[in-house]
Amino acid sequence: MSEDEFRAAMARLAAGVVLVTAYDPDDGPEGADVGMTATAFMSVSLEPPLTMVSVRDGSRMDELLERQPFWAASLLTEHQRQTAGRFAMKGRLSDRLLFRDLPHVRGEASGAPLVEGALATVECRTEQRVRAGDHTLVIGQVLAAGLPHAPDSGPLTYYRGRYHSLAKGGS
Template sequence: MGPDDFRAAMARLAAGVVLVTAHDDEDGPRGAPAGMTATAFLSVSLDPPLVLVSVRTGSRMDELLERQPLWAAAVLGAGQRTTAARFAMKGRLSDRLLFQDVPHTLGGTTGAPLVKGALTALECRTEQRVPAGDHTLVIGRVLTALLPPPADGPLLYYRAGYRVLG
Protein backbone atom coordinates (compact mmCIF):
# COMPACT_ATOMS: atom_id res chain seq x y z
CA MET A 1 0.00 0.00 0.00
CA GLY A 2 1.30 3.44 -0.90
CA PRO A 3 1.15 6.62 1.19
CA ASP A 4 -1.75 8.08 -0.81
CA ASP A 5 -3.94 5.01 -0.27
CA PHE A 6 -3.06 4.92 3.41
CA ARG A 7 -3.83 8.64 3.79
CA ALA A 8 -7.20 8.15 2.06
CA ALA A 9 -8.04 5.22 4.36
CA MET A 10 -7.10 7.12 7.52
CA ALA A 11 -9.11 10.16 6.38
CA ARG A 12 -12.20 8.07 7.15
CA LEU A 13 -11.30 7.96 10.83
CA ALA A 14 -12.74 10.95 12.69
CA ALA A 15 -10.26 12.44 15.16
CA GLY A 16 -10.45 15.09 17.82
CA VAL A 17 -8.47 18.25 17.16
CA VAL A 18 -5.83 19.29 19.68
CA LEU A 19 -3.57 22.33 19.82
CA VAL A 20 -0.14 21.37 21.21
CA THR A 21 1.80 24.34 22.57
CA ALA A 22 5.13 25.09 24.22
CA HIS A 23 7.50 27.96 24.85
CA ASP A 24 10.70 28.07 22.83
CA ASP A 25 13.25 29.09 25.45
CA GLU A 26 15.94 29.64 22.79
CA ASP A 27 14.17 32.93 22.10
CA GLY A 28 15.08 34.42 25.48
CA PRO A 29 13.97 34.00 29.10
CA ARG A 30 10.25 34.44 28.35
CA GLY A 31 10.44 32.30 25.26
CA ALA A 32 8.45 32.51 22.09
CA PRO A 33 5.08 30.77 22.06
CA ALA A 34 4.85 27.87 19.63
CA GLY A 35 1.97 25.67 18.61
CA MET A 36 0.77 23.05 16.17
CA THR A 37 -2.56 21.42 15.39
CA ALA A 38 -2.63 17.67 15.97
CA THR A 39 -5.21 14.98 15.33
CA ALA A 40 -3.03 12.03 16.39
CA PHE A 41 -3.47 12.50 20.14
CA LEU A 42 -4.68 9.99 22.71
CA SER A 43 -4.83 8.97 26.33
CA VAL A 44 -2.28 6.24 27.12
CA SER A 45 -2.57 5.56 30.85
CA LEU A 46 -4.60 6.61 33.88
CA ASP A 47 -1.92 5.73 36.46
CA PRO A 48 0.30 7.52 35.82
CA PRO A 49 -1.72 9.93 33.67
CA LEU A 50 -0.07 9.79 30.23
CA VAL A 51 -1.01 11.13 26.81
CA LEU A 52 0.61 10.69 23.41
CA VAL A 53 0.94 13.05 20.47
CA SER A 54 2.41 12.14 17.10
CA VAL A 55 4.73 14.79 15.62
CA ARG A 56 6.41 14.69 12.21
CA THR A 57 10.08 13.80 12.74
CA GLY A 58 12.37 16.72 11.99
CA SER A 59 9.56 19.29 12.09
CA ARG A 60 10.02 22.47 14.08
CA MET A 61 7.67 21.16 16.80
CA ASP A 62 9.60 17.87 16.98
CA GLU A 63 12.83 19.80 17.46
CA LEU A 64 11.22 22.06 20.06
CA LEU A 65 9.74 19.18 22.07
CA GLU A 66 13.11 17.43 22.00
CA ARG A 67 14.73 20.30 23.92
CA GLN A 68 11.67 21.61 25.81
CA PRO A 69 10.10 18.92 28.03
CA LEU A 70 7.17 21.09 29.18
CA TRP A 71 4.18 21.52 26.87
CA ALA A 72 0.41 21.69 26.82
CA ALA A 73 -2.44 20.23 24.80
CA ALA A 74 -5.82 21.93 24.39
CA VAL A 75 -8.77 19.91 23.10
CA LEU A 76 -10.48 22.32 20.72
CA GLY A 77 -14.21 22.92 20.61
CA ALA A 78 -16.50 23.30 17.61
CA GLY A 79 -16.11 27.09 17.64
CA GLN A 80 -12.32 26.94 17.32
CA ARG A 81 -12.04 25.87 13.68
CA THR A 82 -10.13 29.05 12.76
CA THR A 83 -7.59 28.43 15.51
CA ALA A 84 -7.08 24.84 14.34
CA ALA A 85 -6.53 25.95 10.74
CA ARG A 86 -4.16 28.74 11.78
CA PHE A 87 -1.85 26.40 13.68
CA ALA A 88 -1.99 23.72 10.98
CA MET A 89 -0.07 26.01 8.58
CA LYS A 90 3.43 24.75 7.88
CA GLY A 91 6.47 26.87 8.60
CA ARG A 92 4.87 29.27 11.09
CA LEU A 93 5.37 27.39 14.36
CA SER A 94 7.21 30.10 16.31
CA ASP A 95 5.54 33.10 14.71
CA ARG A 96 4.29 35.25 17.59
CA LEU A 97 1.54 36.53 15.30
CA LEU A 98 -0.11 33.10 15.43
CA PHE A 99 -1.08 33.77 19.05
CA GLN A 100 -1.91 37.47 18.56
CA ASP A 101 -5.65 37.01 17.99
CA VAL A 102 -6.03 33.75 19.92
CA PRO A 103 -7.13 34.33 23.53
CA HIS A 104 -4.77 32.41 25.78
CA THR A 105 -3.01 32.40 29.11
CA LEU A 106 0.27 30.84 30.14
CA GLY A 107 0.06 27.62 32.11
CA GLY A 108 1.10 27.95 35.73
CA THR A 109 2.90 24.60 35.65
CA THR A 110 4.54 24.58 32.21
CA GLY A 111 4.44 28.18 31.01
CA ALA A 112 3.00 26.87 27.73
CA PRO A 113 0.15 28.81 26.11
CA LEU A 114 -3.31 27.53 27.11
CA VAL A 115 -5.99 28.46 24.61
CA LYS A 116 -9.09 29.92 26.19
CA GLY A 117 -12.38 28.32 25.21
CA ALA A 118 -10.87 24.84 24.81
CA LEU A 119 -12.87 21.88 26.08
CA THR A 120 -9.94 20.94 28.30
CA ALA A 121 -6.28 21.83 28.60
CA LEU A 122 -3.55 19.50 29.82
CA GLU A 123 -0.12 20.63 30.99
CA CYS A 124 2.44 17.91 30.36
CA ARG A 125 6.09 16.92 30.78
CA THR A 126 7.69 14.61 28.23
CA GLU A 127 8.34 11.14 29.64
CA GLN A 128 9.42 9.37 26.47
CA ARG A 129 10.02 9.94 22.76
CA VAL A 130 9.56 6.97 20.44
CA PRO A 131 10.61 7.01 16.77
CA ALA A 132 7.80 5.65 14.57
CA GLY A 133 8.34 5.83 10.82
CA ASP A 134 8.29 9.47 9.71
CA HIS A 135 6.91 10.61 13.07
CA THR A 136 7.98 10.80 16.70
CA LEU A 137 5.53 9.67 19.36
CA VAL A 138 5.84 12.04 22.30
CA ILE A 139 4.48 10.57 25.52
CA GLY A 140 3.77 13.14 28.18
CA ARG A 141 2.84 12.89 31.85
CA VAL A 142 -0.16 15.07 32.58
CA LEU A 143 0.77 17.43 35.40
CA THR A 144 -2.38 19.55 35.42
CA ALA A 145 -5.80 19.21 33.80
CA LEU A 146 -8.06 22.23 33.40
CA LEU A 147 -11.76 21.44 33.04
CA PRO A 148 -13.74 24.59 32.19
CA PRO A 149 -17.46 24.23 31.56
CA PRO A 150 -17.72 23.19 27.90
CA ALA A 151 -19.15 25.90 25.69
CA ASP A 152 -19.82 23.58 22.76
CA GLY A 153 -19.04 20.12 21.39
CA PRO A 154 -15.71 18.89 20.06
CA LEU A 155 -14.05 19.93 16.83
CA LEU A 156 -13.34 16.88 14.69
CA TYR A 157 -11.14 16.25 11.68
CA TYR A 158 -12.73 13.92 9.12
CA ARG A 159 -12.10 13.37 5.40
CA ALA A 160 -9.52 16.16 5.22
CA GLY A 161 -11.74 18.81 6.81
CA TYR A 162 -12.89 20.18 10.15
CA ARG A 163 -16.33 19.00 11.27
CA VAL A 164 -18.64 19.39 14.24
CA LEU A 165 -21.08 16.88 15.68
CA GLY A 166 -24.75 17.37 15.04
Protein backbone atom coordinates in the same frame (compact mmCIF):
# COMPACT_ATOMS: atom_id res chain seq x y z
CA MET B 1 -0.12 -0.11 -1.19
CA SER B 2 0.55 3.48 -2.18
CA GLU B 3 0.84 6.46 0.15
CA ASP B 4 -2.37 7.85 -1.39
CA GLU B 5 -4.27 4.61 -0.66
CA PHE B 6 -3.10 4.62 2.93
CA ARG B 7 -3.95 8.32 3.34
CA ALA B 8 -7.45 7.75 1.88
CA ALA B 9 -8.10 4.84 4.24
CA MET B 10 -6.95 6.75 7.32
CA ALA B 11 -8.99 9.83 6.32
CA ARG B 12 -12.07 7.79 7.24
CA LEU B 13 -11.03 7.70 10.89
CA ALA B 14 -12.61 10.66 12.67
CA ALA B 15 -10.29 12.29 15.20
CA GLY B 16 -10.50 15.00 17.80
CA VAL B 17 -8.51 18.18 17.17
CA VAL B 18 -6.08 19.64 19.70
CA LEU B 19 -3.67 22.54 19.76
CA VAL B 20 -0.33 21.38 21.17
CA THR B 21 1.74 24.24 22.60
CA ALA B 22 5.06 24.82 24.32
CA TYR B 23 7.14 27.79 25.43
CA ASP B 24 10.61 28.18 23.92
CA PRO B 25 12.72 30.17 26.40
CA ASP B 26 15.66 30.24 23.98
CA ASP B 27 13.83 32.07 21.17
CA GLY B 28 14.94 35.68 21.52
CA PRO B 29 15.15 37.81 24.63
CA GLU B 30 11.52 37.17 25.63
CA GLY B 31 11.20 33.57 24.41
CA ALA B 32 8.34 32.48 22.15
CA ASP B 33 5.21 30.38 22.24
CA VAL B 34 5.06 27.56 19.68
CA GLY B 35 1.94 25.69 18.57
CA MET B 36 0.74 23.01 16.18
CA THR B 37 -2.61 21.45 15.37
CA ALA B 38 -2.76 17.70 15.97
CA THR B 39 -5.29 14.92 15.48
CA ALA B 40 -3.01 12.10 16.65
CA PHE B 41 -3.43 12.73 20.38
CA MET B 42 -4.67 10.28 22.98
CA SER B 43 -4.68 9.26 26.60
CA VAL B 44 -2.27 6.39 27.28
CA SER B 45 -2.63 5.56 30.98
CA LEU B 46 -4.52 6.61 34.09
CA GLU B 47 -1.84 5.41 36.54
CA PRO B 48 0.32 7.28 36.03
CA PRO B 49 -1.67 9.74 33.92
CA LEU B 50 -0.04 9.78 30.45
CA THR B 51 -0.94 11.25 27.07
CA MET B 52 0.70 10.94 23.67
CA VAL B 53 0.97 13.17 20.62
CA SER B 54 2.49 12.38 17.24
CA VAL B 55 4.84 15.11 15.97
CA ARG B 56 6.35 15.30 12.46
CA ASP B 57 10.13 14.83 12.54
CA GLY B 58 12.04 18.04 11.86
CA SER B 59 9.07 20.32 12.63
CA ARG B 60 9.54 23.28 14.94
CA MET B 61 7.53 21.47 17.62
CA ASP B 62 9.66 18.33 17.26
CA GLU B 63 12.86 20.35 17.61
CA LEU B 64 11.49 22.22 20.63
CA LEU B 65 10.18 19.12 22.45
CA GLU B 66 13.57 17.46 21.99
CA ARG B 67 15.09 20.03 24.36
CA GLN B 68 12.08 21.41 26.27
CA PRO B 69 10.21 18.79 28.34
CA PHE B 70 7.08 20.83 29.15
CA TRP B 71 4.12 21.15 26.77
CA ALA B 72 0.34 21.32 26.77
CA ALA B 73 -2.68 20.35 24.70
CA SER B 74 -5.94 22.29 24.41
CA LEU B 75 -8.86 20.16 23.16
CA LEU B 76 -10.59 22.45 20.69
CA THR B 77 -14.32 23.11 20.38
CA GLU B 78 -16.39 23.13 17.21
CA HIS B 79 -16.20 26.95 17.38
CA GLN B 80 -12.38 26.97 17.20
CA ARG B 81 -11.94 25.85 13.56
CA GLN B 82 -10.07 29.03 12.68
CA THR B 83 -7.55 28.37 15.45
CA ALA B 84 -7.05 24.79 14.24
CA GLY B 85 -6.54 25.97 10.66
CA ARG B 86 -4.14 28.72 11.62
CA PHE B 87 -1.78 26.35 13.47
CA ALA B 88 -2.09 23.59 10.83
CA MET B 89 -0.48 25.72 8.09
CA LYS B 90 2.76 24.38 6.69
CA GLY B 91 5.90 26.46 6.89
CA ARG B 92 7.28 28.54 9.69
CA LEU B 93 5.13 31.58 10.20
CA SER B 94 6.14 33.80 13.04
CA ASP B 95 4.87 32.21 16.23
CA ARG B 96 4.33 35.68 17.64
CA LEU B 97 1.86 36.38 14.82
CA LEU B 98 0.05 33.07 15.39
CA PHE B 99 -0.50 33.79 19.08
CA ARG B 100 -1.02 37.56 18.79
CA ASP B 101 -4.84 37.57 18.88
CA LEU B 102 -5.44 34.07 20.29
CA PRO B 103 -7.09 34.29 23.71
CA HIS B 104 -4.91 32.16 25.98
CA VAL B 105 -3.47 31.87 29.45
CA ARG B 106 -0.12 30.52 30.57
CA GLY B 107 -0.25 27.09 32.17
CA GLU B 108 1.09 27.08 35.72
CA ALA B 109 2.56 23.56 35.48
CA SER B 110 4.04 23.73 31.96
CA GLY B 111 4.47 27.41 31.14
CA ALA B 112 2.79 26.62 27.79
CA PRO B 113 -0.13 28.60 26.37
CA LEU B 114 -3.60 27.15 27.06
CA VAL B 115 -6.41 28.17 24.69
CA GLU B 116 -9.23 29.97 26.47
CA GLY B 117 -12.62 28.34 25.91
CA ALA B 118 -11.17 24.92 25.02
CA LEU B 119 -13.13 21.82 26.04
CA ALA B 120 -10.25 20.70 28.24
CA THR B 121 -6.54 21.31 28.72
CA VAL B 122 -3.71 19.06 29.84
CA GLU B 123 -0.20 20.11 30.80
CA CYS B 124 2.56 17.54 30.41
CA ARG B 125 6.21 16.75 30.95
CA THR B 126 7.78 14.49 28.33
CA GLU B 127 8.50 11.01 29.69
CA GLN B 128 9.50 9.28 26.47
CA ARG B 129 10.06 9.94 22.76
CA VAL B 130 9.65 7.07 20.28
CA ARG B 131 10.62 7.37 16.59
CA ALA B 132 7.92 5.97 14.31
CA GLY B 133 8.46 6.44 10.58
CA ASP B 134 8.52 10.16 9.78
CA HIS B 135 7.06 11.10 13.17
CA THR B 136 8.01 10.97 16.83
CA LEU B 137 5.52 9.81 19.44
CA VAL B 138 5.87 12.08 22.45
CA ILE B 139 4.52 10.51 25.64
CA GLY B 140 3.91 12.99 28.43
CA GLN B 141 3.07 12.62 32.10
CA VAL B 142 0.08 14.81 32.87
CA LEU B 143 0.96 17.43 35.47
CA ALA B 144 -2.37 19.27 35.41
CA ALA B 145 -5.73 19.06 33.67
CA GLY B 146 -8.43 21.67 33.39
CA LEU B 147 -11.96 22.07 32.14
CA PRO B 148 -12.22 25.68 30.89
CA HIS B 149 -15.72 27.03 30.48
CA ALA B 150 -16.88 26.13 26.95
CA PRO B 151 -20.67 26.65 27.06
CA ASP B 152 -22.76 24.47 24.75
CA SER B 153 -19.77 23.49 22.63
CA GLY B 154 -19.04 20.11 21.15
CA PRO B 155 -15.61 18.86 20.10
CA LEU B 156 -13.95 19.84 16.86
CA THR B 157 -13.28 16.72 14.79
CA TYR B 158 -11.32 16.03 11.63
CA TYR B 159 -12.72 13.60 9.05
CA ARG B 160 -11.97 13.08 5.35
CA GLY B 161 -9.66 16.08 5.24
CA ARG B 162 -12.10 18.58 6.77
CA TYR B 163 -13.14 19.90 10.17
CA HIS B 164 -16.56 18.80 11.47
CA SER B 165 -18.82 19.19 14.48
CA LEU B 166 -20.55 16.29 16.19
CA ALA B 167 -24.34 16.34 16.01
CA LYS B 168 -25.90 17.32 19.32
CA GLY B 169 -27.66 14.49 21.12
CA GLY B 170 -25.82 11.74 19.21
CA SER B 171 -25.33 8.36 20.81
